[in-house]
Amino acid sequence: MIELIKKAEITHELDKEEIVKLLEDDSINDELLAAADRIRKKYVGDEVHLRGLIEFSNICKRNCLYCGLRAGNKNIKRYRLEPEEIIELASKAVGYGYKTVVLQSGEDEYYTVDRMKYIISNIKKLGIAITISIGEKTFEEYKALKEAGADRYLIRIETTDKKLYEDMDPGMSHEERKRCLRDLKELGFEVGSGCLVGLPNQTIDSLADDILFFKEIGADMIGIGPFIPNEDTPLKDATGGDFTLSLKVMALTRLLLPDINIPATTAMESLNKNGRIIALESGANVVMPNVTEGEYRKLYALYPGKICTGDTPAHCRGCITGKITSIGRVVSTSKGFRNRKLEF
Ligand code: 5AD
Ligand code: SF4
Ligand code: FES
DSSP: OHHHHHHHHHHOOOOHHHHHHHHHOGGGHHHHHHHHHHHHHHHHOSEEEEOEEEEEEOOOSOOOTTOTTOTTOTTSOOOBOOHHHHHHHHHHHHHTTOSEEEEEEOSOTTSOHHHHHHHHHHHHTTTOEEEEEOOOOOHHHHHHHHHHTOOEEEOOOBOSOHHHHHHHSTTOOHHHHHHHHHHHHHTTOEEEEEEEESOTTOOHHHHHHHHHHHHHTTOSEEEEEEOOOOTTSTTTTSOOOOHHHHHHHHHHHHHHSTTSBOBOOHHHHHHSTTHHHHHHTTTOOEEOOBOOOTTHHHHOOSSTTOTTTTSOHHHHHHHHHHHHHHTTOEEOOSOOOOOOOOOO
């Protein structure tokens, strides 16, 4: 097993069987996480990139079984922010020192391409990078967002197991999801994807496929988080994902894609009170603090136990800086684009 970790550290290549072995063996966890931390340091250094997350609408036309924002959930108060409010939040994020904002929402048709173009072009004037995370769109729509000034796009594959994906996301097509990722890449976005760990009936085999898929599509960013069952969804009685397994999937992703950006996800910290710091010491180099204000933070209820829902953007900015410096790392002052070190 230690030889396998060494191989991953030197060649950044493992086959599916080798990944499965490492995911199944819990006696090597410390070595695996430490190797991912070394590779993180070697390829992306000690800087941690902060992205200010704006959750601008919790309205969604989709029905993903795991998600609290699903259209079928009638127990949640819905909100949507007007373009001017979103631009205002982005401008405050600049004031807190963020060099990137992430505009995230459910799949809400109120935000037409024209509205998004207006929002993006105005935020662009602030001189920061923009990441969009608003779901599945056509090639033409993605193209318009890119031309308006969007730099990056996040769309998780959630799972590469087609059957599981289509069971979890009723009415959605796995092929279409992959089409989105291909189009975004072709349009020159920095592309972020990722998966959930611990979905019902998800296997270790399929998690190994997920990691290989990230490599295959040439992802620039990968976010991995445990699935956390939500009371207001059909999966309320499911077991949910394991913190350590999520961490291992993330560490293996760092070993195989050494120079990409990997966030320490909020879901990790929702399962472990030190989750983001542990993730930053196991391969991650990005944190996405919330810059949404007031009750909206709580209403963007993907899963229960979400951190920071009662805190202010200013508080989170100070909190996360303290945590990052406490482990000897530094908050980056750059926009934090992927700095390619290897061609695969
Ligand atoms: N637990 C953890 N993550 C979730 N997401 C949605 N619902 C949950 C949940 N119950 C994740 C999905 C989506 C991202 C925005 O939030 O992976 O892509
Ligand atoms: Fe909508 Fe995204 Fe939640 Fe699915 S995961 S219901 S697309 S917000
Ligand atoms: Fe929000 Fe620590 S980052 S309270």
